[in-house]
Amino acid sequence: MSRAKAGEITPAIAAVAAKEYLEPEFIRAGVAAGTIVIPANIHHHALQPIGIGRQLTTKINANIGNSTLSSCPQQELAKLRAALKYGADTVMDLSTGANIVQIRKLIVENSPAPIGTVPVYEALARAKSADKLTGELILEVIQDQAEQGVDYMTIHPGLLYDHIPLARKRLLRIVSRGGSILARWMQKNHCENPFYTLFDRILEICAAYDVTLSLGDGMRPGCLADASDEAQFAELKVLGDLVRRCRAADVQAMVEGPGHIPLDEIEMNMKKEQQLCDDAPFYILGPVVIDCAPGYDHITSAIGGTLGAYYGAAMLCYVTPKEHLGLPNAEDVRNGVIAYKIAAHAADIARKRPFARKRDDAISQARADFDWEKQFELALDPDRARELRREAIEESSQAGGKPHGDDRFCTMCGPDFCSMRISRELD
Template sequence: MFTTYNRFPFVGKRFFIFHKGASMNVTQMHRARKGEITEAMQTVAASEQLEPEFVRSEVARGRMVITANINHKNLVPMGIGINARCKVNANIGNSKLSSGCREELEKLHMAIRYGADTVMDLSTGEDINRIRTAIIENSPVPIGTVPMYQAVEEVEDPLDLSARKILDVIEEQARQGVDYMTVHCGILRRHIPMAIGRTTGIVSRGGSLMAQWMQKHQKENPIFDHYDELLEICKAYDVTLSLGDSLRPGCLADASDEAQLSELEVLGQLCKRAWEQDVQVMIEGPGHVPIDQIEFNVRKQQELCHEAPFYVLGPLVTDIAPGYDHITGAIGGALAAYYGVSMLCYVTPKEHLGLPNAEDVRNGIIAFKIAAHSANIARKFPGVRDRDDEMSRARFAFDWQKQFALSLDPERARQYRMESMPEELRNDCSTEHCSMCGPKFCSMNISHQIMNADAANAAK
């Protein structure tokens, strides 16, 4: 798929709203339910080759979200939902051990260059606010965060967190222009015993912190208890909630277990409560899932969460490929997208091993763009295969420059072509063969000869 962020400029009115008690409602869902087709909806309709009224109806129903904070000034809106092309998110962000603002902006530019539809800033180290501000100012694609990470950084002990602190951080990020936020409000006290016997326990960072807090204080999840206040902030800035799966499986052995599905049921209930306030919602999903359980997981989410957009990490279909988990994740992602997942969160080769660098971001995005695009072809979205057909014609015509231009990663395609050719032919894009077959065994060259001979015989 071609990147579309520079094709549909959005010039909607954007301004700051400071949350004081009950807020005015500026969400795309609220406006859609009033019958309004917004500029953002028109942009999404043009990008997806859909009718604007259909986009409006999907947003009103909750089956599509347009993640567009009113304070993200240079954003080009895009739609996430089952009736839109499957999107790909790229995670970036620093840690206490590695990376700063310059490195994170490099990752952002790399992500956008290779087609990330959204980017999440998962910074947990120094200068979180400065890094996030720079990312938002430089990003035409939606930006997501996990507010819990910043809240934890701002207290001495994570167990000292309060609902007020978390909500203050959420509102601060909303004012900055964050378009969607992962919130861990579906994990409840009753779920913790379900996770204790798991092979890998609770692998969500935010989920594990929340579980530890509940266990220490013997109180319910504070964001669950203060959910209505969270919704007020979302209404004021049009922040889309990405309801986090704190109990997602971290290995195949834990997939589709009681803990995961019990939390999913709560997320479905929270989704309905958000919709009652016209707040947009996505639901996050696993994780590590065997191939034979992927369809079940997608169908279960659609059932329990009322067809709200499903946003999954991977899923990874095997646990034994550290260093190659962008591949194991893309395999699961292609299947998940085919069954109806709306957005895939990429996995890089560094998953489980370390903080990804810019090259890891590149490899992760390309792997998951392949997965999403393959599913979009199978689901027969309008025009989605046109680029593949054009590539096939360019291959048969030995039009190397056009093949490079149509590639998901033109630089890599050009590099591999040049490196594999003899030195005297490296810059020659007129050759009618590659280095694998050479001129004598090129099947397409032979096919041209067959067709030319056939045409000559027919002309006699």
């Protein structure tokens, strides 16, 4: 679904329009303008396309992938299944350890959702050292991943050699893995960022396979002390220029956004991206709004993600409870996806997206009817709702609660204090 084909209503455009309750012409116009992207590699045969843009429902991404210390192909497939089961719209394979190609092949073959990667990770794994990276190796990896069916790729062409001194002023300097690798390479070789100098050749590969570029934020702030600083916005300005080069080459592009941002700066950040990047879809990590809650960063970041989506972010990259602590497992993936489904859904309701509240109104009716099974079916995580209901009943029984003839109450209120039972008797 390249921008070159945006003048027609393709099957991908029609499919996205149907999911979004919008006219195909609306989607077509957004793709043509570059404000909507449909990541859809011509070799991803299992793909069910989605659209990403602030005019559409908010999408969420789940990161999976192994590390040099943990996981294997089967564990990554389990993470993929968890991400898809609980509602991830896209999945990124961020593998950095062994079996990178095998893992990605399995993920692409088994995912109806668009798959993203960060090619510099595989390039570094092949080179064994950042000092040994070459431009030709980077292009080779991008070509190989495109051949394999990757729908979108995060690259970091906006972090330039002149930006490195700005990072030295920061508390945490560069927290982006890709950004730090490239900064070290540039400083070691006294050369410009190869993703920047080779950008036209990268565009040629992407155009050939309909790969969408996700222009990465190598200078994203990794703590509140570094938020909204000169380094972050210097890179964002370059990314805006690169968005325009993508559009001229008929390559779809979105822009990645900040990591740790105070709540009161989120609106400004969203609007600044729209201005500098000509309203390219904004794909944000969080933002994490406080730094002091390790173990709960799926919550701290979902708070920021809700506000980010409300002010125009198109896709939210989830954060799991293991953020800053370790490699997430399948249960962490579940918790991260659900936290971000909540964030995206809350923003869509507030933005009055078509039929966004339909599910909420239906579950409210089920609550009024004391229809527990319907409530479970409509829940974002039916399994968790059933688990907690069953647990509550068991705990009540163990505490000596008397069996009751019906279940038109929960164990918090019981039959005598249930407000909905009582209020039904109002004249």
